[in-house]
Amino acid sequence: MVVRRLFRDSAHLVRPALVLVACMALFLVVRSAIIPKAFGQYGHYRPGALDLVRQHPIAFAGQDTCVMCHDDQATVRAAGKHAHVACEACHGPLAQHADDPAAHVPKLPDVADLCRRCHEKDAAKPRNFPQVATAEHSSGMACNTCHQPHNPHL
Amino acid sequence: MIPGVDGFMYPNEVELQWSVLIVLYPYITGLVAGAFILASLERVFNVAAVRPTYRLALLTALAFLLVAPLPLQLHLGHPERSLEMYLTPHTSSAMAMFGFVYLWYLTVVLLLEIWLEYRTEIVGLAQSTRGLKRWIYRALTLGSYDVSPAARRMDEKVGYAVTVIGVPSAFLLHGYVGFIFGSVKANPWWSTPLMPVVFLFSAMVSGIAAVMVLYVVCMKLRKTAIDMRCLDTIARYLFYTFVIDFTLEMLDLIHRTYESDESFRSLDFMVHTRLLFSHVILQIFLGTLVPLFLLAANQLWRYTEGTRKAMYMTAGALTLVGIFAMRWNVVIGGQLFSKSFLGYTSYKMQLASREGLVAAVLLMILPFVIFFVLVKLLPPWQGGKAHEA
Known part of the structure; x- marks a missing residue:
């Protein structure tokens, strides 16, 4: 009886919790969609960045x-x-x-x-x-x- | 000779990297933390006299918190990159960890506490208003219209718990800002473990002063009587916090003077020349000693209501200027001297650039615009009875 009353009186508190959970879930979905798959393979960076650097025209002959x-x-x-x-x-x-x-x-x-x-x-x-x-x-x-x-x- | 430079500076020290926007950032964050601490006085520490400012303090904290990251993002030049710290946070980056502290404080502490506090009004307004306002309030109810006494009692309990969690969160939020400066070991002006503590107490001082001034201004604008018991209590707590803050700053000063390490002569010279106005006159004299004297006088002698209001307002306004000067002296002062201790540069603020005076003024106006909208949306005036402890 006490537990049921407690659930009834605190039912509205579930809503901000749900909003928070929904926002976190959305964040995780967006995060997994945005972050390149190989991120962190060699360190805390995107391995594709190395290819981009390699594409720069060479300025120094050496x-x-x-x-x-x-x-x-x-x-x-x-x-x-x-x-x-x-x-x-x-x-x-x-x-x-x-x-x-x-x-x-x-x-x-x-x-x-x-x-x-x-x-x-x-x-x-x-x-x-x-x-x-x-x-x-x-x-x-x-x-x-x-x-x-x-x-x-x- | 390079204009504005005296003595020897390393090439990368001549031009300041952190501008007035980086001064605004700890200032605004401090106001958030301080305003929240004031709100917690009533809720957690049972100081019923400050009840008239409880909601005002929460809305002030929210208005300033929403603006707090903007100076940093404007300084970055690529504001969209700031989201990277949420997407791929590096655990060794204090800035990245701050992003999560900020989000925690915004969502779990401040928004939740405001929602719990205003639920009765939100439900009432969702039923009594029309048009767009009705939709806004309906959205704010999150679909729950239960404002029965039992449900409100539950709100009280959860609200209390949120505030209890909020106090260390506010400490963390602003202690972090001090940590960012205090942990720069190459800079003797910043590098002291006292920095987070000093920042924290100065944040409390500025936040309490800001809410006190806002309360008086709002009451004047609304032509409503000021609750003098409330104002006296806020001024008393401002005095207590200010004494601790001033003691800590003096402790830092005495420690530096006694220790007199290799940086001391250079820093001492800087305080007596380039920082004389902003440090000695604005921060220490006008921004600390004068308000402390005004607040202390009220603890010792009785004045008429009018005199007290004038004294509190003067003390509050000077405190806000003094704390801003403190942030200025930390951020700008820390970049004016050479790490060789052989020279000094100067900071010339730009006017209408991305990091200039106009941008800084607009960023300082923005929280007040947000505050105005919040007050219209969630009027803090019918504050109701004090919270049950």
């Missing part, structure tokens, strides 16, 4: 490709402090040039802007890293007037 034609510059560079700076770090992405050197002739970098990206004086850089206050150091002269970029000795 060190080995550059050296195939420009071995003279590579030899000079290998002897100096820029030995471990890749060609395209300064010259920019040149995959198109490597594919068709005649059709895509790269522009030489603007040294006034390029060198100071790494060598501008900055308190945050290690003390033994070569750095200068460019405005005072060169008075506007291009860096390669004195320095040889591929092997930057004086």
